[in-house]
Amino acid sequence: MIAMQTALDVTKTWVSQTLEHERPLTCCRFSPCGKFLVGTGQDEKVLRWDLETGEKTSLIGHQSWVDSVAFQRDPKRLFTADFHGTICCWQYDAAQPTPIWSQADAHAGWIRTLAVSPDGKLLSAGSDRVIRLRSAEQGNLLREFSGHENYVFSLVMHPDGKRFVSGDLFGKVNEWDIASGELLRTFDASPLHTRGDDFLADVGGVRSLAFDAEGKRLACGGMTDAKSNAFCPGNPAVLVFDVESGELLQMLRSTHTSDGPIKGLAFLSDGTLAGHAENLNGESSLEFWNPDQSASIHVLKRQSGYCLDLHPDGLRLAAATFKPFGRGGNGRHTMPEEYTSHHGEITIFSLFEKPAAEAT
Template sequence: VKQAWLGGEIKHPRQLYRAQFSPDARFIAAVGQDKLVHVWELEGEKHHTLSGHKTWSMALTFHPKAKQLFTADYHGVIHCWNFETSGKPRWTIPKADNDNVRTLTVSHDGKYLISAGDDGVIKVWNASNGKPIAQLKGHEECIFSLAISPDGKHLVSGDLYGSVRQWKIGSWKQTRELDAKLLHTRLENFIADVGGARSLAFNKNGKLLAVGGMKEAKSNAFCPGKPIVLIFDWASGKQKTELTIQGKSDGPFNALHFLEDDTLSGHTEVLHSDSELTFWKTDTPDPLHSIKNGSAYDLSLHPDGRQLLVASYVSGGSTGNGA
């Protein structure tokens, strides 16, 4: 990627936390502070909503094969929807977490829905009916991120302490722990831990794993720090590169995606300065280029591998930006 530009914009009056393209690239779905699930058709931007959550929603993912959408909220509730039409959820998991469900993903074969959040336990569900299958324990703090390897055999999870754990899909056994503890800060004068492995992404051939967050947090007040991405060699589990930014953004990388040409894209959450959508070649720490944008929680890759959807917000409102 030598150049990037804004291709379109959908505005919404309330803050959006998650936004994704559907697998067939016909729809965008988003969730956030207004308790609704928003669905837009890309052609014509026809919009409808799905109602069922009673609080803010921070997690969303599409089924890779069936026309289903999964969303989760701050009360630990997961809903499964027929997203193309308005209506009630197909089914509901009333208590998927003791608190906030922060992240959702679905296995490549569509069999398993996987959730994680504040209670630090990964839950595996039957993606067809929401029935429980397994609980994966080992993390000592809340889990921010999940990703599945391109071959579909492995799940990775990242937590507040910077622990990135690998699990075998099917047996659900932990097989390895990668060290991203550089992304965690706890100083003597802090009243809480700061940072964590906020985002995870594999490249197309599965040889690299990117882990996003920030290091060297300066305080607990709005938690400013240095945004970075750690690149791991997947075969050895060893860190290869630490990617940096050129701007003044001081929040973590909440979202990462590899593009079709293996360029890595990432977006920061702004705390006190400009936020950026940044692009790198992973063998060198400095970015290829970046685009200033509002603070963002999510980044979704179009099925063509060349377009990105950013769920971002600016002062006074929230915007889902397609770029």
């Protein structure tokens, strides 16, 4: 269906597929085989789409919103975690998957992020500040990584498979040795955290993390300079660190004005970085950067997006987004029977020139 020999060119990006749901979608991941996409959002369902047939299957097992998803290549496992602290493990290519195992109270409160190590172990973290390592087979706890002083929003494995980083609300990005549990060092992404004098809460945090393919650069997404803890408006930003030296190389800004954090973040195979922000009033954007330059090289105005994932083919990018449905904003403006939730969409972008046959 898609010409695999096609050259990556983000300036030619086009929307090749959309998948919809009746609630906003906040998380998406392609399966390692590239056949499926799993999306989750503001309900208890884990949604699996077969990308070729478009078939949508609901995986039932959670009691709250699911905002973190991770895949294991072999065996074909899917891990999902929810806001009540429950982790479920599924065989993702089953006709109608049911949990292989599920672990209630895997964390106290929200689980906000999952990652799978190359040797098949599951990392999880969230509001309780602790990072836990579990066996993928049964979910039994193997190790804890303590040191964060606030919510952990993001976790990502280093391509070398031996270490991982975790980002928290205060803007600390800790690098850990997975085998020893040792905290190796901390990257300072504190510009992504704001606590004004009159704030009632900390705002911002390291909402997304990504390593480039070679593991030389680490990108940390979020927003700077939050103006309040109510609207939580800030300036979307990505901090790019040199992994070896720990030095901050660049602060990337979006070209289109948005007021929310960059939660979707992905490096492409050529080192281009993609980031998706959110915005309260009006459109937000998907932006592409050369991480050596602060300004983006290509911008697509889109609805707010909360997650990005790169397809194993390296040429498609999925975004979990907000899709307005009916009037929003203050007050009712509608009859009760017409008052329903906004919707969600998984937008799949193809990162190359649209083939002539596909053009209209």
